Amino acid sequence: MMNSTTASASTLSTEDISVWFGERQVLQDINLVFPANQVTALIGPSGCGKSTFLRTLNRMHELIPSAGLAGRVLLDGQDIYEPSVDAVDVRIKVGMVFQKPNPFPTMSIRENILSGLKLSGRKITDADDLVETSLRRASIWNEVKDRLGDQALSLSGGQQQRLCIARSLAMNPEVLLMDEPCSALDPGSTRRIEETIQELSASMTIVIVTHNMQQAQRVSDQTAFFLADENTPGVVVEFGRTEDLFNTPIDPRTNDYVNGHFG
Amino acid sequence: MAIDQKSGTELTQRRKLAAGPLSKGDKWFFRATAISANFAFVLVALIVVFLFVNAWPTLSAQGISFIFGDIWNPDAKHPVMQLGPMLWGSILVGFSGVLLATPMAISAAYLIVYLLPKPAARVATTIIDLLAALPSVVIGLWGIAVFSPVAISWAKISNQLLGWIPIFHVKDPNSAFADSPFIAGWIVAVMIVPIITSVTREIFSQMDDGLINGAVALGGSRFSVFRKVILPTSSSGIIGGILLGLGRALGETVAILYVLQLSFKINFFSVLESRGGAVASWILARFGEASNSEFHGLMAAGLVIFLVTLAVNMVASFIVNRAQPWRKN
Structure with a gap:
């Protein structure tokens, strides 16, 4: 029963990930481990490659013809880029929430929740239950339960983003990737999504890209600091417990960044 | 209260900002x-x-x-001129053309916007636009000389396989297939593919990438993303493009005249029979030798097809303008 029970969280790790767009290398030798049920924040100035890195974790770069990759991404020990692995299966296990809320405008709230199953050609066994469970897990059930048939665009920005989280949760992912999920939202919506992230980490592994230092400290267990000097690919400068990285950074560049001296 | 020294008016008084009289140039x-x-x-x-x-x-x-x-x-003592078969023929040919052109055009637009690398997409766009630049008389001549024999064989196959469907039924296989609405529909399709393609291409390229990324991240394949996200979001724009194509098809004249047997024995839907109609082609066919009385009949025919095309185009532009497929911003 895929719908009513939740899959267990998985450990995700990367080995020497480098990424190119055409001739330009944008990431070099990224080695990170995202343990099960932990929230990892990826921080760093704009253009340091943190979003690019996030997208290697569910093979989203395959839509870009010029993208190239070296290294491995291991989901519970299995390389997701191995030829025998289907990208669709990867994306079902590794869900993604984007910067700008992107509910499907021609679909109702309910249809948006079920859209992943339809898009990936999966069977829907108990649709009503799945819709309710997913919306509850994204803490938006009470706001929309009486208007599941309404168009998704009738919701506010914050609600749309939580709908998108619920839509990902309906696929029952083991890992959830979030690419600056609150950057387009007001403080109230941001706080609610941060609470949701905390609740979700009980059942999945979460990787979140954020520009907001306070947010990284509030929601994450561990933090990776990305940096790209001019015309060089992005690298991870420092990676560790969030508390340590913000309070007692080892690298002076980390210290400068988390204390707002640049970026 | 502040007073402007020069003009003596109060500063708070409302002034006109619009430009003064036009200069000589x-x-x-x-x-x-x-x-x-x-x-x-x-x-x-x-x-x-x-x-x-x-x-x-x-x-x-x-x-x-x-x-x-x-x-x-037209030349009887009491002239009788009734356009029914030609008008219906225009509609039949127009719809055949649209039905044949739409899948081609949507596929071409999808290929250009989503699958081909940029340089190849530009070449493909140019080739399809070239099709629109071909004079219709050239397409008509190509229709007689090259395409008709091929299309006749397609028509025969359609009849053998699908003859049980009334649309593809023929009474007498020996006198059917050539010069049929089916062939005219193909010729019209060639002419309207560029119109539908360019509108659809425009709609597709205005689609919000966020929706496509979202659908892919949910495990969508190219086909399921196309069917469940791209097509529904752009449907009203595509329908507008189809209607623009239909407008062109209804007014098409010389190319249809070459490949269609114009007949006043009305043909409602048997697209493989060798008789059909097209208002504009009928005007062209008769105009040279028309008497004064028939001249007025042909002008009336022109007025009717003008009004029909105008209506179709107006509905089309209304739909295209209203189509806001959740654009990029």
Whole structure:
């Protein structure tokens, strides 16, 4: 029963990930481990490659013809880029929430929740239950339960983003990737999504890209600091417990960044 | 209260910001554009008036049966001119063309926007636009010389496989297939593919990438993303493009005349039979040897097809303009 029970969280790790767009290398030798049920924040100035890195974790770069990759991404020990692995299966296990809320405008709230199953050609066994469970897990059930048939665009920005989280949760992912999920939202919506992230980490592994230092400290267990000097690919400068990285950074560049001296 | 020293008016008093009188050069520029622009409007108005005036004798004599009847006998003592088979033929050919062109056009637009690398997409776009630049007489000649024999064999296969469907049924296989609405539909399709493609391409390229990324991240394949996200979001724009194509198809003249047997024995839907109609082609076919009485009949036919095309185009532009496929911002 895929719908009513939740899959267990998985450990995700990367080995020497480098990424190119055409001739330009944008990431070099990224080695990170995202343990099960932990929230990892990826921080760093704009253009340091943190979003690019996030997208290697569910093979989203395959839509870009010029993208190239070296290294491995291991989901519970299995390389997701191995030829025998289907990208669709990867994306079902590794869900993604984007910067700008992107509910499907021609679909109702309910249809948006079920859209992943339809898009990936999966069977829907108990649709009503799945819709309710997913919306509850994204803490938006009470706001929309009486208007599941309404168009998704009738919701506010914050609600749309939580709908998108619920839509990902309906696929029952083991890992959830979030690419600056609150950057387009007001403080109230941001706080609610941060609470949701905390609740979700009980059942999945979460990787979140954020520009907001306070947010990284509030929601994450561990933090990776990305940096790209001019015309060089992005690298991870420092990676560790969030508390340590913000309070007692080892690298002076980390210290400068988390204390707002640049970026 | 502050007073402006120069003019003596209060500073808080509301002033006009619009520019003052036109300068000398601007006056001439204004007159020249006004005259040129009005000339275009006057021309259109004169043509419409010309059509109305010349159509009136026939329209008033024939009444509503001009649209629905099926006899064309312009030189009798009491001339009878009824356009029904030609008008219906235009619709049949137009819809055949649209049905054949739409899958081609949507596929081409999808290929150009989503699958081909940029340089190849530019080449493909140019090739399809070239198709729109071909004079229809050239397409017509190609239709007789090259395409008809091929299309006749397709028609025969359709009849053998699908003859049990009334649309593909023929009474006598020996006198069918050639010069049929099926072939005219193909010729029209060739001409409207560029129109539908360019509208669809525009709609597709305005789609929000966020929706496509979202659908892919949810485990969508290219096909399921196309069917469940791209197509529903752009459907109203595509329908507008199809109607623009239909407008062109309804007014098509010379190419259809080459490949269609015009007949006043009305053909409602048997697209493989060797008889059909097309209003514009009928006008062209008869105009050279028309008597005064038939001339008015042909003008009435022109007026009717003008009004139908105008209506289709107006609905199309309304739909295309209203289509806001959740654009990029």
